Amino acid sequence: MxxxxxxxxxxxxxxxxxxxxxxxxxxxxxxxxxxxxxxxxxxxxxxxxxxxxxxxxxxxxxxxxxxxxxxxxxxxxxxxxxxxxxxxxxxxxxxxxxxxxxxGLPNLLLDDVPDGEDEDANVERHKVGEPKRFNFEPKEHYELGEALGHMDFETAAKIAGSRFVVLKSDIARLERALGQYMLDLHTREHGFTEVVAPLLVRPEALFGTGQLPKFAEDAFQTTDDRWLIPTSEVSLTNLVRESMLSKEELPLRFTSLTPCFRSEAGSAGRDTRGMLRQHQFYKVEMVAVTTPDKSLDEHERMLGCAEAVMKGLEIPYRVMRLCAGDMGATMQRTYDIEAWLPGQDTYREISSVSVAGDYQARRMNARYRDEDGKAQYVHTLNGSGVATGRALIAVMENYQQEDGAIAVPDVLQPYMAGQTVISAS
CATH class of the missing domain: 1.10.287.40 (Serine-tRNA synthetase, tRNA binding domain)
Incomplete structure (x- = not known):
């Protein structure tokens, strides 16, 4: 604000x-x-x-x-x-x-944000890994999951409607393994503090991170005026709301694995097959709170933390600098990590890493005292570290075998009791 x-x-x-x-x-x-x-x-x-x-x-x-x-x-x-x-x-x-x-006004853009109206003007920053070439026609994740008997969209629709899925057996276990791997990576190697925070929040929390009032239609509201979080960025960032921090406390780095809930109000007709765009999905989130002079360095650091997930999984990806017209309204600059999906023969977003400057801090009244004792607003950052549902898609499509089985990435095998392949039940 x-x-x-x-x-x-x-x-x-x-x-x-x-x-x-x-x-x-x-x-x-x-x-x-x-x-x-x-x-x-x-x-x-x-x-x-x-x-x-x-x-x-x-x-x-x-x-x-x-x-x-x-x-x-x-x-x-x-x-x-x-x-x-x-x-x-x-x-x-x-x-x-x-x-x-x-x-309701959007954040100020940083000077290095590319100009442009939509995603076509986004600029590739760098690319890591070469897309794997298969000696067979690669399938999309939902074809693989349904054939294995571990991914059920029809039953989910009976229970909750469209844009939901039921995962079972080894595919459910694989998604859980992905989340645990990411949490361990960020807490043990990247210095983040794991947090379990509310999934239901007051409207003030959503206002603080900028989802309200402008983007109310993208979230789900309860009958007692609470809201389901569209991302744990909301809960994690609001940990410092109405606070006066000391400079010595900063930076603060938080991470969390939570379900997220989104109405997908503006996505009618897009990605209607499979798990790419769901009303409920799991995501590992990273949030950082720092001083204004360190926020851009923290942005680069946080991007590296998200990239480390992809490198560990050995999934080819590229990093995109989002243009002005494709960026979220609350952010000053955003990098997207896009994973290669062989079944779609294209890159798709798996993580967004953004710096908000003091935009959210002003809405939350989150401040710190500088070396002169003067109260200043903190800077906040957030990033997916990464979306576990989309990571599951990327693993299934990149590690698929000709017979429809899914090889388990090396880094996930310890979380699956040494299991190396997922085959039909």
Missing amino acids: FDIKWIRANPDLFDRSLARRGAEPMAEALVALDDERKKTVQQLNEWQGTRNASSKQIGQAKAQGDEEKAQALLAEVADLKAKVQAGEDQEREQTAELNRILA
Whole structure:
């Protein structure tokens, strides 16, 4: 959430960033709104000053026996009281309207974010591994899973509707192994603290990370005004909400394996087969909280942590720098990791790693004291480390055998009691 004082001081920079996201300039209109609010506040102060002075004169008039003057002053004070009450209501409405607009604005983009309107303008940063060439026609994950008898979309639809799946036996075990492998990697080698946090959160938590109010349709709300998390970024980032941290505590690094819930409101007709786009899926999330001078370095570090998962699984992938038009509204810069899927003969996103700057911290009031003792907003980052459901897809398709079996990657075998291959039951 932006500070209107900052927008006043940097209107051109603010509007340029909006333009890069395809939005109309707003600095002038926002400043005008704030000017109207300030006029109301100034008028209120004048009325309150006059009322206070008149109230004092009432006592003086009565002491002098001037009842006519006292009654006139009482009438004036009553009139001013009504004006002040109306003015306070107006000021609250103006402030609420200004804050409503500010809360819905996207984050400022970093200068190195590529320009562009959609994913076609994303820029490849680097590529790791060569796509495997099979001596048979590779299948997609759902074909493999259904043939093995371990992936059931039909039963899931009977239970919950479309965009759900039932995993069974060794495929369910393989997804669990992926999650445990990722958690161990991030906690033992990358310095993250494992967290088990709520899956149901208050609306303030979603507001803090930027999903509310603008993206309410993408999440599921309960009848008691709680929300199912669309990602554990929400729970992990809000661990520092309304906090005053010391500089010595930073950086903080958290990781969690949770189910995530998304309505997929804007994806009608996309990826309707298989597990690529589900209402419920598992993901290992990474969140970092750091100082402004370290956040860009932390972004590179976090990307490396997510890449380490892919390298350990020996899945070919590429890293993309997302363009302005394809980025999430809350982020300043995003890298996507895209895994090679032989069944689709293309790369598909498996992780997003992003830096938010102080955008979320302002919404959560998360601060730290710098070396001079001054309160500053922290910077927050988040990234998939990685989406276990999509990692399962990548493993199944890249490790498939001609007979439909799935070889188990070396790093996952300890989590599967040494099992090296998944075959039909």
